[in-house]
Amino acid sequence: MKRWIGVGLALLLGAAVVVAIVIGGGDDGPGGGGTALKTVRGVIGSEKKPFFDDPQVKAAFAKHGLQVEVDTAGSRQIATSVDLGKYDFAFPSSVPAAEKIKQDRHASQTFSPFYSPMAIATFQPIVDVLTKAGVVRDSGSGYQILDVRKYLDLVAKGTRWDTLPGNTAYQARKRVLLTTTDVRTSNSAAMYLAITSYVANGDDVVNSSSQTAKAAQTVSPLFLDQGYSESSSEAPFEDYLAMGVGKTPMVVVYEAQYASRLFAGDGSIRPDMRLIYPSPTVLSKHTLVPFNDAATQVGALLQDDPEFARLEAKYGFRTSDPKVFTAQADAAKAKLPASLVDVVEPPTYDHLERLIATIEQRYLAEGKPAS
Amino acid sequence: MTMFFTRRLAAAALAVLVAATACSADDDAAPQDGPDVLRVLAGSEVKDLEPLLKEAADAVGVRVSLTYAGTLDGAEQVASGGADGRYDATWFSSNRYLSLIDGAPAKLSTQTKIMISPVVLGLKRSKAHELGWDTKQVSWADIATAAGQKRFTFGMTNPASSNSGFSALVGVTAALSNAADALDAKQIAAVTPKLKEFFSAQTLTAGSSGWLADAYAGQGGQTSVDGLINYESVLLGMEKRVKEPLTIIYPSDGVVTADYPLTLLASSAKKDLYGKLATWLRTPDVQRKIMTTTFRRPILPEVRPDQRFGTAQLVELPFPNRRSTADGLISAYLNRVRRPSRTLFVLDTSGSMKGERLDSLKQALSALTGADTTASGQFSRFRDRETVTLLPFNSGPETPQSFTVPESNPDPVLKQIRSYGDALEARGGTAIYDSLRAAYQTLESRPSGNDFTSIVLMTDGDNTDGSSYDDFASYYATTSRTIRTFVVLFGDSDVGEMQQVAKLTGGASFDARKGSLASAFKEIRGYQ
Structure with a gap:
């Protein structure tokens, strides 16, 4: 999946998201059931797209009243050329890129929910x-x-x-x-x-x-x-x-x-x-930089909520508790190291x-x- | 069959023109749009997926509108922004060349590989057996040696117009070059003599893979080409259309593989439609259907290629990572490596051409002398070593004028051709068949061994003087019948009769009635 997203596309997508929320009332937002979900928009590294697209992940966010919409871009682009003003958070795949964004945007904290x-x-x-x-x-x-x-x-x-x-x-x-x-x-x-x-x-x-x-x-x-x-x-x-x-x-x-x-x-x-x-x-440490409170909530959920940790492990990511990943590996009879030395x-x-x-x-x- | 591909080429030419005039008021020719329509700029290679794509409307509610363009033309449209707003996605057999153009990657959003086909050699079974290639491993170097010894002949598309030709050229060059890593300019210069040897066996060229396959399948007794370098899918698909089955040779030193990425344009707002179509194309059922109906290998690892694809290990050859290398290779092929071209233009300069029409003819000729500075324009100019003959006509044929472009310093001769074209004047009647006959007589009286010889016939009206089409057909039967005529439909030309000429001579017709002559001439260059 490619991650060059032009400014024009991003604008259009932004418009589309707004329209979908106004008209659709979140009809494809799982667990919508009439309650309006708060939309949080992020720009992420493409390898995390399948995770955010997963209906189980969407449902887990909905439980907390959130609907997370993502565009993908390369981590280097997120740190340099993407207009972050349109987003509530950036979620590059490495610490160096996150550091740069944190500095540029004067963000007070970051979350590193998982790594690979x-x-x-x-x-x-x-x-x-x-x-x-x-x-x-x-x-x-x-x-x-x-x-x-x-x-x-x-x-x-x-x-x-x-x-x-x-x-x-x-x-x-x-x-x-x-x-x-x-x-x-x-x-x-x-x-x-x-x-x-x-x-x-x-x-x-x-x-x-x-x-x-x-x-x-x-x-x-x-x-x-x-x-x-x-x-x-x-x-x-x-x-x-x-x-x-x-x-x-x-x-x-x-x-x-x-x-x-x-x-x-x-x-x-x-x-x-x-x-x-x-x-x-x-380690590619996926690091979320929030620009507002709702995005901070997303970061905290991804980092600290056990339900999210399990879903992250399903996508092959390692979380702070190594047992979650090991459990996935054991269930799949996959021989993957519990930890790496060098x-x-x-x-x-x-x-x-x-x-x-x-x-x-x-x-x-x-x-x-x-x- | 001729009618079929004649029409297809015309459509392709039109599509190119439409985009070239994107700023003018030519909107009626734009691809149809609608909330459920995904407008796709595609290589003609994916035409065989049209029936399957129709199913996407019922399956996932996406209607696909395809417009065809050549590899380089398409890449230029995307890179220049000409595709923005006109198309939502592209679907070429590869994005590699496109990705090398400055600024082009920023035009592309998500890319999804859909299927796979390597570019390989298909050879008549008897010929493959004679060479012993049906039982043992063969490398491109072995193939080059046999080619140099004139032990077989083959057809291949023009690398500047078609991805299969370009991939083959990259593959052969990488394999014949002694360097183990990616090509650069120095290696291209070093490998040129070997490439010349290899391509001395190429006796058939074409602007598209589909036309090449048609021309091969339809070849008569006089011309006999032993095989084709093309996509594995095209070669497998020819099984029922050829008298003698093809043995597919998978060179042991490697291939270049097409991966057909369906690519969302960054300018498109139809991300959802794109996503639906891409996901559907990658479902196991559709992947199997692609495999069984179009002979391409599935990209989905869960769907394994069936036994028709064989078990040979396909080593992928490295592909250049700089545009200058890719362009340098195409240029070397056209100007130094391949057999030279011999090209005769039969040009209508009757009274009805006066004014705008004559101007556009002059412009079209001038573009081929280097005035078109785009990459595709440079690759369609009269090539080094090419002999160009201009034969203007009105109430009768005028004296043909020949120019040979030298291998070094081509500019003075190109200038002469331009001056000759600029001096053309319009008057008199339209003696199409007397002039076409004169063209054949001119070429047949000066046999020139191994050159690719072809005629372009451009006329803007009905035949008013001299012999008729039937007279010409009887005359043609007495010739060697090896020279194809590519006709250009222009102004008020007699479409039916022009297409008959194309069919009779194994050529094709190109429609310049709605666009410019320059675009039609440029497209024909892929066949010369």
């Missing part, structure tokens, strides 16, 4: 090949990890799949590269950038402009050499599910994308599919933005026709 670690969706034969290459190994805590340092070394050498020793499973001539979304627009790629820049910076969060410049130099091929990448996190994951190893041998995802499929038991996760974790990884913090908004801007420059610079 960055993970890698792949296939057993790929895991086997990368294990032989020393890039993937067991974490010792019940899940497998991709060693980001070793992965960066492999990429720096321009390694191709068909040159990996002992690889009979995936004889492709293309480069060994994790598929990501477009880092210029998408939060999941920005989180991956947070991970790889940490490793490129000698296992430390980048926090100066000389560090960002140097790290960007190392990690930009991870994005540019992929060629075309899609703008939203759902697209490459769909390719992974539908087209399999040929198109997408390994893709950077939010754990929640994979987990929600497992929990739904819809058969889309087939027996040879695997979820592994980069080491280190970062987790690092993303850079601050300014440094992450500078990293992205530097990579963006390289798209432009190398885009000039060769003379």
Whole structure:
């Protein structure tokens, strides 16, 4: 799902919402029953759209007299270009973006109701090949990890799949590269950038402009050499599910994308599919910034109400109480780690933005026709 | 069949024109609108979904109004804002090229992938067997080698007009290039000789995938093309239409796959209708129907592709991430890689053309000499290595004038063509068939081995002088019958007779009566 929402569309949608409430009296608002619901409007990262669209979630809000309407946009857009004046809250998928919004809007508090670690969706034969290459190994805590340092070394050498020793499973001539979304627009790629820049910076969060410049130099091929990448996190994951190893041998995802499929038991996760974790990884902390009291109520419900916690876990998100997620996983017989060991913090908004801007420059610079 | 695609092309041409004149008072031609109508600007590739889309009205209350445009044309309409307010959504076989245009991503809202089809090679069963490709794994490099040895021929669409051609070009280039990562300008230059070898076997070109399939299925004994590079779905769909079944070759080094994203335009207020249609198209039943009626693979992971799609692992080749690379590749293909074109324009300069009509003819010719500076305009200009012959006529054919655009520094010759066009004058009668016959005689007297040779016939009225259509048909039977005539309906031309000419020669007709000649000429370039 794409998240560019033009100002015109947002205006029109705003009008449509108002009209629907005046005329319809909330006829599709579950539990409406004559009581007028208070509409709260938010702009959110696209990966949370299915959650907000869920009738059970709508019903849970209605119990509290609320109807939450959402538009989607990329976290970077929410922090920079979206006109937040039209919304009651912003709900980007990362702390750096939320920090920036909080500052710009002078919000007094934020809510972090749930999070999802960055993970890698792949296939057993790929895991086997990368294990032989020393890039993937067991974490010792019940899940497998991709060693980001070793992965960066492999990429720096321009390694191709068909040159990996002992690889009979995936004889492709293309480069060994994790598929990501477009880092210029998408939060999941920005989180991956947070991970790889940490490793490129000698296992430390980048926090100066000389560090960002140097790290960007190392990690930009991870994005540019992929060629075309899609703008939203759902697209490459769909390719992974539908087209399999040929198109997408390994893709950077939010754990929640994979987990929600497992929990739904819809058969889309087939027996040879695997979820592994980069080491280190970062947590995509979905953070709600309220601009008024009604939005503060939404944030508090999402963060503190057990009914919402259960619904959030259904969508694969981890909440403050780890038991809620574990219960979902157990019920679905899904083998997902209760907790992850090697987790690092993303850079601050300014440094992450500078990293992205530097990579963006390289798209432009190398885009000039060769003379 | 000719009638069928003739009409379709005319409609496509019209749709393009409508958008090009979005600011003028041409509103009667705008797609019909209504509270339950979703207006979709689409690639002609999705035409086969029309019957299914009709069901959406009953199923979810969405009526879909489709208007067709070529890949680049459509992308330009969206990027320039020309689609805003006229359409609610787009449905091309891929958004990749569009996403590379500056400012275009901001025009797009939600994108929903609906189905999948890789671009692959389909080859006559006997030919595939002869080459041994029916039993062993084949790479694009193997295919290029056999192509260079003239062991088979194939047809493919023009990459500037159609996504299947563009995807094939990207795929072949990525595979033949020794680089393992995404293409750039340097790699394109390095791989050009290999591409030339590969495309020396291309003997059929077209502006759309549907026309290409029709032309292949309808080919007579004289022309014989061994196969097609096209969507897997088109190749599978041809099974019942071809004398000899096609063996589908899935190159082991990779393919480029279309994913048909139904895309909401950011300017549209019909987010709900869009959502309903997209959700419905992704229900398991509809996904299965798409698979069984249009031979595309389902995007829904819960619906598995059935056995007709085979079990070959399809490695996806990287796609360029910069527009300059994509454009550089198309330009290299047109101007350096593919076989050169030989193009003859039979141009009506009778008295009735005087004034506005002659002006629009001059404008149309001028656009093809580089005056149209849009990307699609640049890709439809007279190409390097192309021989262009202009044959004006009135009461009889005038002396044909030929120009060959050189491979380097084409501008002086392009200028000469423009000057020649600008000097045309209108007078006298309309000797259509004497002139068309002269065109065939001109081309047949100067055989030119491997060039793509075609004729464009533009007239604004009935035949008033010289021989008749029947005379021409008898004459045509004595020729090699390998040269197609693309006719342009203009002014008061005799539509029935013009379409007969197109049908007789395996060409097609393009309607410029409601729009401009320039748009029709530009669209025909995809077929030359």
